[in-house]
Amino acid sequence: MWRHCLLPGLAVWLAAAAPAHAYIAYVSNEKGNTVSVIDTDSWTVTNTIKVGQRPRGIEFTRDGKFVMVAVGDDDTIQMIDTKTHEIADTLPSGPDPELFTQDTTGKILYVANENDNTVTIIDIAKRARLGDIQVGVEPEGMTMSPDDKILINTSETTNMAHFIDTTKREIVANVLVDSRPRFAQFKPDGSELWVSSEIGGTVSIIDPVKHAVTGKIEFSIPGLRREAIQPVGIGITKDGKTAFIALGPANRIAVVDAATHTVTKYLLVGQRVWHMAFTPDEKYLLTTNGVSNDVSVIDVASQKVIKTIQVGELPWGITITPQ
C-alpha cells in the first residue's frame, strides 16, 4: 500500500525538483554591435556574438535554426546559425532595416526600412527580395494579423498605423495615432491592435475591422513627469488577458488588464526599457534595458522582477527559442 503512495509522491517531488526547461534568449546590443546569448536556466550570458553595425530587430526563424538580426548601418539582415553561433547568411533588406515580422508559416519576412520609407518583402528560404511597399516616414513597428492577411506597419514621423493587405501588397487603411508610434501588436485572437506612441505617451487600441481607435491606455507614475513615460515594446500573453508595456525612460513595465485596458501595476526594471519577449511557457518575460545595459527577468505569474542580467552595450531587441 505504501508503495502506491510513495511512487506518485516521489514522481511529484522529482518533477518539482527538476530544473525548468532552459531556453536560449538572444539580445541585440545596438551600440556594442553584438548579440548576447542568455541561458534561461542559469540566467547567465553564455556567449557574445559579433554581428554587423547597429543591430536592432531580432527574431528566430520559425524552424529555430537561425536568428535573424537587422543590422541597420550595414543595410542588411544577418542570419545567425543557432548551433555554431556564426553568421551563416544574409537577407536583402532595404536601407537601415529596423524591425521585421514574418508570416505564421515562416516563409515570408517583412522588413521596415527606416531611412527609405519602405517595407521590403523577402522570401526567407530563397534569401530573395520579392518587392517593396511604400509606407509613411520612418517606418518601424511591424506585426502580422493572426490570419496572415493584414500586415501592420507604424511610421514614426507620419504618426500612422498602415494596414497592408498581404495578398495585394498595398496599403488598405491608415489609422492616425499619437506621436511617434514605435511598436504594434495584435491580441492573440486578432480582435484588437495595440500601437504604442513614444512621444504621445499612450497605447492606442484599434479595431482592426473598422480601422478606428476605440480606446487609449494612459500611464501615470507618482514622481515621474509625463514626458518621461514613453511606451515602446508590448507583450500580450497567449490567453489575451494580460499585457506588459515597456515605458522607456520611466524604467518601468506597466502591467495592463488586457480586457479592461487598465494599468494594474508598474514594475521597476533597468533604465530605458525598450523591447521584451516571453519564454515559450510564458513563465518569464525578459526586457531589454538600453541605458543600464541589462536585461530584466519578470516572473509573469507573480508579476515580480526577479533578476537583472548584465549584457552588451545598449540592448535593444530580444528573441527567445521558439520551442
Add this chain to the structure above:
Amino acid sequence: MTSTTITERPKGFSFSEYMTCLTGIVWREGLRFLHQRERFISALVRPLVWLFIFAAGFRQVLGISIIPPYETYILYEVYIAPGLMAMIQLFNGMQSSLSMVYDREMGNMRTLLVSPLPRGYLLFCKLLAGTAVSLLQVYAFLLIAWFWDIAPPTIGYLTVLPALILSGLMLGALGMLISSGIKQLENFAGVMNFVIFPMFFASSALYPLWRVQEGSPYLYYVCQANPFTHAVELIRFALYGKINWVSLAVVAGCTAVFMIGAILAYDPSRGLARRGPAGGET
C-alpha cells in the same frame, strides 16, 4: 516521638527554575508592552513615517544600483525597509534601557536582582524579553509594509528571524550597557542625541555605503565601524535568504562584548550600580 528529616537543597538550580525565571521576565515585559498601546503604536508609527513620507519623497532622488543581496533594481522603500526594521530594534533596545532606569528608580530592579539566580542570567532574560517585544514590533511593521508592496520572498520572513534575534540582543545589550551608566530618567534624552541618531544616520539604513563613500570616504569608514550598519546588513541579507558573514561576525561579537559589559556594569560589587543605593540613586 517524631523525627524530622532535613533535606539539603541541591546545589545550583534546575532547568525548570531557570525557565520559570525566564518566563516570568518575558511575560512581565510582554504584558507591560501590550498594556502600553501608545508605545506599540509609536513604535510602528516611527518607521512608517520614514517609509511612507521620507521614502516616497526621496524615491526619485536616490538611485539604487543592483547590490547584494538584491538581484534586480529595487525601489527606495524596499531598500530602507531592513534599516527601518533595525531602527525599530534600536529604539526598542534603548527603550528597554530606559525601562531599566525606571525600574531602578522605582525599586523594581532590586526585586529582580535579589533573585537567587545568577545576575548574568537575570540580565540575559531581561534582554531576551526586550528582543521578543522588538520581534512583535518588527513583524507588525513587515505586515504593514507588505500592503505597501514591500514583499521579500516568503521564506525571507522565516530566515530573517535568527538575524532579528541576534540584532535585537546586540542592540538590547548596548541599551543595557548604556542604562547602567545613566543615573536619572531625564538623562535619556542624551541617549537619543548621542547614541540613537548617530548610530542610525551613520549606517547603511538609509543609503547604500557605496553612495556614502562617494560623498565622504571618512564617513564611509565610520559607517563601516558602526555595529548598527552590520545589524542592518545582517537583517537585509537574511530577509532574502542569504547570510552576510562579516555582519554576522560583527553582530555576534558586539553582542558578546556588550552583554559582558552590561553584566559587569550591573554587578554591585564591581559595577556602576554601586554608586548609589538601588532604587534611590537620584
